[in-house]
Amino acid sequence: MxxxxxxxxxxxxxxxxxxxxxxxxxxxxxxxxxxxxxxxxxxxxxxxxxxxxxxxxxxxxxxxxxxxxxxxxxRGTEYVPGDAFDHAQMLGWMFWEQNQHEGVIAVRGALSFYPSRKHLATPDRMQDLLDRGHALLQIMENRLRGRDWLVGDHASLADICLYGYTCTAGSRGGFDMARFPAINRWLAGIAALPDYVGLEG
Missing domain, CATH: 3.40.30.10 (Glutaredoxin)
Incomplete structure:
Protein backbone atom coordinates (compact mmCIF):
# COMPACT_ATOMS: atom_id res chain seq x y z
CA MET A 1 0.00 0.00 0.00
CA ARG A 75 -12.33 -3.48 9.96
CA GLY A 76 -11.95 -6.69 11.95
CA THR A 77 -9.56 -5.11 14.48
CA GLU A 78 -9.94 -4.20 18.15
CA TYR A 79 -10.38 -0.56 17.11
CA VAL A 80 -13.91 -1.27 15.84
CA PRO A 81 -16.41 -2.31 18.55
CA GLY A 82 -18.27 -5.55 18.02
CA ASP A 83 -21.40 -4.31 19.76
CA ALA A 84 -23.79 -2.76 17.24
CA PHE A 85 -24.69 0.24 19.41
CA ASP A 86 -21.05 0.96 20.32
CA HIS A 87 -20.18 0.68 16.62
CA ALA A 88 -22.85 3.24 15.75
CA GLN A 89 -21.64 5.53 18.54
CA MET A 90 -18.12 5.29 17.16
CA LEU A 91 -19.39 6.38 13.75
CA GLY A 92 -21.32 9.22 15.37
CA TRP A 93 -18.15 10.63 16.92
CA MET A 94 -16.32 10.24 13.58
CA PHE A 95 -19.06 12.14 11.74
CA TRP A 96 -19.02 14.82 14.45
CA GLU A 97 -15.25 15.14 14.12
CA GLN A 98 -15.53 15.98 10.43
CA ASN A 99 -18.60 18.24 10.44
CA GLN A 100 -18.04 20.07 13.74
CA HIS A 101 -14.64 19.57 15.38
CA GLU A 102 -12.30 19.77 12.39
CA GLY A 103 -13.90 22.87 10.91
CA VAL A 104 -13.06 24.82 14.07
CA ILE A 105 -10.14 23.17 15.91
CA ALA A 106 -8.14 22.36 12.77
CA VAL A 107 -8.99 25.62 11.01
CA ARG A 108 -7.80 27.80 13.90
CA GLY A 109 -4.60 25.79 14.08
CA ALA A 110 -4.06 26.08 10.33
CA LEU A 111 -4.57 29.85 10.33
CA SER A 112 -1.85 30.13 12.97
CA PHE A 113 0.52 27.48 11.59
CA TYR A 114 0.65 27.94 7.81
CA PRO A 115 2.24 31.21 6.62
CA SER A 116 0.13 31.19 3.46
CA ARG A 117 -3.07 31.35 5.54
CA LYS A 118 -2.12 33.92 8.18
CA HIS A 119 -3.67 36.77 6.21
CA LEU A 120 -7.04 35.07 6.85
CA ALA A 121 -6.51 35.07 10.63
CA THR A 122 -8.39 38.27 11.42
CA PRO A 123 -8.90 39.02 15.14
CA ASP A 124 -12.67 38.57 14.89
CA ARG A 125 -12.37 35.25 13.10
CA MET A 126 -9.76 33.91 15.50
CA GLN A 127 -11.84 34.91 18.53
CA ASP A 128 -14.93 33.28 17.06
CA LEU A 129 -13.01 30.07 16.39
CA LEU A 130 -11.54 30.18 19.90
CA ASP A 131 -14.96 30.48 21.53
CA ARG A 132 -16.53 27.80 19.33
CA GLY A 133 -13.55 25.50 19.81
CA HIS A 134 -13.70 25.71 23.58
CA ALA A 135 -17.39 24.78 23.40
CA LEU A 136 -16.62 21.77 21.20
CA LEU A 137 -13.78 20.65 23.44
CA GLN A 138 -16.17 20.90 26.38
CA ILE A 139 -18.40 18.33 24.67
CA MET A 140 -15.45 15.95 24.56
CA GLU A 141 -14.52 16.81 28.14
CA ASN A 142 -18.03 15.98 29.35
CA ARG A 143 -17.96 12.66 27.53
CA LEU A 144 -14.54 11.65 28.85
CA ARG A 145 -15.18 12.41 32.51
CA GLY A 146 -14.98 9.10 34.33
CA ARG A 147 -14.13 7.08 31.24
CA ASP A 148 -10.92 6.25 29.37
CA TRP A 149 -12.29 6.19 25.82
CA LEU A 150 -15.04 7.85 23.84
CA VAL A 151 -16.80 4.54 23.19
CA GLY A 152 -16.58 1.24 25.05
CA ASP A 153 -13.67 -0.01 27.12
CA HIS A 154 -10.95 0.13 24.45
CA ALA A 155 -9.60 2.76 22.12
CA SER A 156 -11.64 2.86 18.92
CA LEU A 157 -11.51 4.66 15.59
CA ALA A 158 -13.45 7.45 17.30
CA ASP A 159 -10.48 8.11 19.58
CA ILE A 160 -7.94 7.88 16.76
CA CYS A 161 -9.81 10.30 14.50
CA LEU A 162 -10.44 12.89 17.22
CA TYR A 163 -6.87 12.64 18.47
CA GLY A 164 -5.57 13.86 15.09
CA TYR A 165 -6.36 17.52 15.72
CA THR A 166 -7.06 17.56 19.46
CA CYS A 167 -3.42 16.68 20.19
CA THR A 168 -2.31 20.03 18.74
CA ALA A 169 -5.30 22.11 19.83
CA GLY A 170 -3.18 23.86 22.44
CA SER A 171 0.17 24.13 20.67
CA ARG A 172 -1.18 25.17 17.25
CA GLY A 173 -4.69 26.39 17.90
CA GLY A 174 -4.00 28.30 21.10
CA PHE A 175 -6.90 26.67 22.94
CA ASP A 176 -6.70 26.68 26.74
CA MET A 177 -6.24 22.96 27.34
CA ALA A 178 -5.85 23.47 31.10
CA ARG A 179 -9.65 23.69 31.14
CA PHE A 180 -9.94 20.07 30.04
CA PRO A 181 -8.32 17.59 32.45
CA ALA A 182 -10.29 14.63 31.12
CA ILE A 183 -9.16 15.36 27.56
CA ASN A 184 -5.55 15.68 28.73
CA ARG A 185 -5.80 12.30 30.47
CA TRP A 186 -7.31 10.82 27.30
CA LEU A 187 -4.52 12.31 25.16
CA ALA A 188 -1.95 10.71 27.46
CA GLY A 189 -3.78 7.39 27.23
CA ILE A 190 -3.55 7.36 23.45
CA ALA A 191 0.12 8.37 23.55
CA ALA A 192 0.71 5.36 25.84
CA LEU A 193 -0.74 2.82 23.37
CA PRO A 194 1.80 0.24 22.11
CA ASP A 195 3.48 1.30 18.85
CA TYR A 196 2.15 4.86 19.12
CA VAL A 197 3.82 7.44 16.88
CA GLY A 198 3.52 11.20 17.25
CA LEU A 199 2.72 13.74 14.56
CA GLU A 200 6.41 14.07 13.69
CA GLY A 201 7.02 10.32 13.85
Whole structure:
Protein backbone atom coordinates (compact mmCIF):
# COMPACT_ATOMS: atom_id res chain seq x y z
CA MET A 1 0.00 0.00 0.00
CA UNK A 2 0.95 3.63 -0.45
CA UNK A 3 -0.28 6.54 1.64
CA UNK A 4 -0.27 10.00 0.11
CA UNK A 5 0.14 11.98 3.30
CA UNK A 6 0.44 15.66 4.20
CA UNK A 7 2.96 15.48 7.08
CA UNK A 8 1.66 18.49 9.00
CA UNK A 9 -2.03 17.56 8.68
CA UNK A 10 -4.03 15.95 11.46
CA UNK A 11 -6.16 14.13 8.89
CA UNK A 12 -3.10 12.45 7.41
CA UNK A 13 -1.59 11.90 10.85
CA UNK A 14 -4.52 9.91 12.17
CA UNK A 15 -4.11 7.45 9.28
CA UNK A 16 -0.37 7.13 9.96
CA UNK A 17 -1.15 6.63 13.64
CA UNK A 18 -3.61 3.80 13.00
CA UNK A 19 -1.20 2.13 10.57
CA UNK A 20 1.48 2.22 13.29
CA UNK A 21 -0.86 0.90 15.99
CA UNK A 22 -1.89 -1.97 13.71
CA UNK A 23 1.67 -2.71 12.58
CA UNK A 24 0.65 -2.41 8.93
CA UNK A 25 3.33 -1.91 6.29
CA UNK A 26 2.75 1.09 4.06
CA UNK A 27 4.93 3.35 1.92
CA UNK A 28 4.33 6.99 2.78
CA UNK A 29 4.56 9.62 0.07
CA UNK A 30 4.79 13.12 1.53
CA UNK A 31 2.65 15.72 -0.23
CA UNK A 32 2.99 18.77 1.98
CA UNK A 33 0.89 21.88 1.51
CA UNK A 34 1.98 23.93 -1.54
CA UNK A 35 4.77 21.47 -2.37
CA UNK A 36 5.82 20.23 -5.84
CA UNK A 37 5.02 16.69 -4.65
CA UNK A 38 1.43 17.72 -3.93
CA UNK A 39 1.09 19.28 -7.36
CA UNK A 40 2.54 16.15 -8.97
CA UNK A 41 0.20 13.82 -7.07
CA UNK A 42 -2.76 15.91 -8.25
CA UNK A 43 -1.48 15.90 -11.83
CA UNK A 44 -1.04 12.11 -11.69
CA UNK A 45 -4.62 11.65 -10.53
CA UNK A 46 -3.59 10.22 -7.17
CA UNK A 47 -5.79 12.59 -5.14
CA UNK A 48 -9.39 12.06 -6.33
CA UNK A 49 -10.75 14.86 -4.12
CA UNK A 50 -7.70 17.07 -4.61
CA UNK A 51 -6.29 16.59 -1.13
CA UNK A 52 -4.47 14.16 1.14
CA UNK A 53 -4.68 11.65 2.66
CA UNK A 54 -5.32 9.02 0.03
CA UNK A 55 -4.55 5.34 0.53
CA UNK A 56 -3.55 3.44 -2.60
CA UNK A 57 -4.35 -0.23 -2.10
CA UNK A 58 -2.15 -3.07 -3.32
CA UNK A 59 -4.41 -3.51 -6.37
CA UNK A 60 -4.07 0.17 -7.30
CA UNK A 61 -7.49 1.37 -6.12
CA UNK A 62 -7.47 4.80 -4.45
CA UNK A 63 -9.31 5.45 -1.19
CA UNK A 64 -9.60 9.15 -0.21
CA UNK A 65 -10.90 10.77 2.99
CA UNK A 66 -9.22 10.11 6.34
CA UNK A 67 -12.16 8.59 8.18
CA UNK A 68 -13.03 6.32 5.24
CA UNK A 69 -9.43 5.11 5.31
CA UNK A 70 -9.63 4.53 9.06
CA UNK A 71 -12.81 2.51 8.57
CA UNK A 72 -11.20 0.36 5.88
CA UNK A 73 -8.03 -0.26 7.88
CA UNK A 74 -9.89 -0.82 11.14
CA ARG A 75 -12.33 -3.48 9.96
CA GLY A 76 -11.95 -6.69 11.95
CA THR A 77 -9.56 -5.11 14.48
CA GLU A 78 -9.94 -4.20 18.15
CA TYR A 79 -10.38 -0.56 17.11
CA VAL A 80 -13.91 -1.27 15.84
CA PRO A 81 -16.41 -2.31 18.55
CA GLY A 82 -18.27 -5.55 18.02
CA ASP A 83 -21.40 -4.31 19.76
CA ALA A 84 -23.79 -2.76 17.24
CA PHE A 85 -24.69 0.24 19.41
CA ASP A 86 -21.05 0.96 20.32
CA HIS A 87 -20.18 0.68 16.62
CA ALA A 88 -22.85 3.24 15.75
CA GLN A 89 -21.64 5.53 18.54
CA MET A 90 -18.12 5.29 17.16
CA LEU A 91 -19.39 6.38 13.75
CA GLY A 92 -21.32 9.22 15.37
CA TRP A 93 -18.15 10.63 16.92
CA MET A 94 -16.32 10.24 13.58
CA PHE A 95 -19.06 12.14 11.74
CA TRP A 96 -19.02 14.82 14.45
CA GLU A 97 -15.25 15.14 14.12
CA GLN A 98 -15.53 15.98 10.43
CA ASN A 99 -18.60 18.24 10.44
CA GLN A 100 -18.04 20.07 13.74
CA HIS A 101 -14.64 19.57 15.38
CA GLU A 102 -12.30 19.77 12.39
CA GLY A 103 -13.90 22.87 10.91
CA VAL A 104 -13.06 24.82 14.07
CA ILE A 105 -10.14 23.17 15.91
CA ALA A 106 -8.14 22.36 12.77
CA VAL A 107 -8.99 25.62 11.01
CA ARG A 108 -7.80 27.80 13.90
CA GLY A 109 -4.60 25.79 14.08
CA ALA A 110 -4.06 26.08 10.33
CA LEU A 111 -4.57 29.85 10.33
CA SER A 112 -1.85 30.13 12.97
CA PHE A 113 0.52 27.48 11.59
CA TYR A 114 0.65 27.94 7.81
CA PRO A 115 2.24 31.21 6.62
CA SER A 116 0.13 31.19 3.46
CA ARG A 117 -3.07 31.35 5.54
CA LYS A 118 -2.12 33.92 8.18
CA HIS A 119 -3.67 36.77 6.21
CA LEU A 120 -7.04 35.07 6.85
CA ALA A 121 -6.51 35.07 10.63
CA THR A 122 -8.39 38.27 11.42
CA PRO A 123 -8.90 39.02 15.14
CA ASP A 124 -12.67 38.57 14.89
CA ARG A 125 -12.37 35.25 13.10
CA MET A 126 -9.76 33.91 15.50
CA GLN A 127 -11.84 34.91 18.53
CA ASP A 128 -14.93 33.28 17.06
CA LEU A 129 -13.01 30.07 16.39
CA LEU A 130 -11.54 30.18 19.90
CA ASP A 131 -14.96 30.48 21.53
CA ARG A 132 -16.53 27.80 19.33
CA GLY A 133 -13.55 25.50 19.81
CA HIS A 134 -13.70 25.71 23.58
CA ALA A 135 -17.39 24.78 23.40
CA LEU A 136 -16.62 21.77 21.20
CA LEU A 137 -13.78 20.65 23.44
CA GLN A 138 -16.17 20.90 26.38
CA ILE A 139 -18.40 18.33 24.67
CA MET A 140 -15.45 15.95 24.56
CA GLU A 141 -14.52 16.81 28.14
CA ASN A 142 -18.03 15.98 29.35
CA ARG A 143 -17.96 12.66 27.53
CA LEU A 144 -14.54 11.65 28.85
CA ARG A 145 -15.18 12.41 32.51
CA GLY A 146 -14.98 9.10 34.33
CA ARG A 147 -14.13 7.08 31.24
CA ASP A 148 -10.92 6.25 29.37
CA TRP A 149 -12.29 6.19 25.82
CA LEU A 150 -15.04 7.85 23.84
CA VAL A 151 -16.80 4.54 23.19
CA GLY A 152 -16.58 1.24 25.05
CA ASP A 153 -13.67 -0.01 27.12
CA HIS A 154 -10.95 0.13 24.45
CA ALA A 155 -9.60 2.76 22.12
CA SER A 156 -11.64 2.86 18.92
CA LEU A 157 -11.51 4.66 15.59
CA ALA A 158 -13.45 7.45 17.30
CA ASP A 159 -10.48 8.11 19.58
CA ILE A 160 -7.94 7.88 16.76
CA CYS A 161 -9.81 10.30 14.50
CA LEU A 162 -10.44 12.89 17.22
CA TYR A 163 -6.87 12.64 18.47
CA GLY A 164 -5.57 13.86 15.09
CA TYR A 165 -6.36 17.52 15.72
CA THR A 166 -7.06 17.56 19.46
CA CYS A 167 -3.42 16.68 20.19
CA THR A 168 -2.31 20.03 18.74
CA ALA A 169 -5.30 22.11 19.83
CA GLY A 170 -3.18 23.86 22.44
CA SER A 171 0.17 24.13 20.67
CA ARG A 172 -1.18 25.17 17.25
CA GLY A 173 -4.69 26.39 17.90
CA GLY A 174 -4.00 28.30 21.10
CA PHE A 175 -6.90 26.67 22.94
CA ASP A 176 -6.70 26.68 26.74
CA MET A 177 -6.24 22.96 27.34
CA ALA A 178 -5.85 23.47 31.10
CA ARG A 179 -9.65 23.69 31.14
CA PHE A 180 -9.94 20.07 30.04
CA PRO A 181 -8.32 17.59 32.45
CA ALA A 182 -10.29 14.63 31.12
CA ILE A 183 -9.16 15.36 27.56
CA ASN A 184 -5.55 15.68 28.73
CA ARG A 185 -5.80 12.30 30.47
CA TRP A 186 -7.31 10.82 27.30
CA LEU A 187 -4.52 12.31 25.16
CA ALA A 188 -1.95 10.71 27.46
CA GLY A 189 -3.78 7.39 27.23
CA ILE A 190 -3.55 7.36 23.45
CA ALA A 191 0.12 8.37 23.55
CA ALA A 192 0.71 5.36 25.84
CA LEU A 193 -0.74 2.82 23.37
CA PRO A 194 1.80 0.24 22.11
CA ASP A 195 3.48 1.30 18.85
CA TYR A 196 2.15 4.86 19.12
CA VAL A 197 3.82 7.44 16.88
CA GLY A 198 3.52 11.20 17.25
CA LEU A 199 2.72 13.74 14.56
CA GLU A 200 6.41 14.07 13.69
CA GLY A 201 7.02 10.32 13.85
Missing amino acids: KLYSMPSSGNSYKVRLLLALLGRDCTTIDVEDNSPELAQAKADGRLPFGKAPVLQLDDGRLLPESNAILSWLG
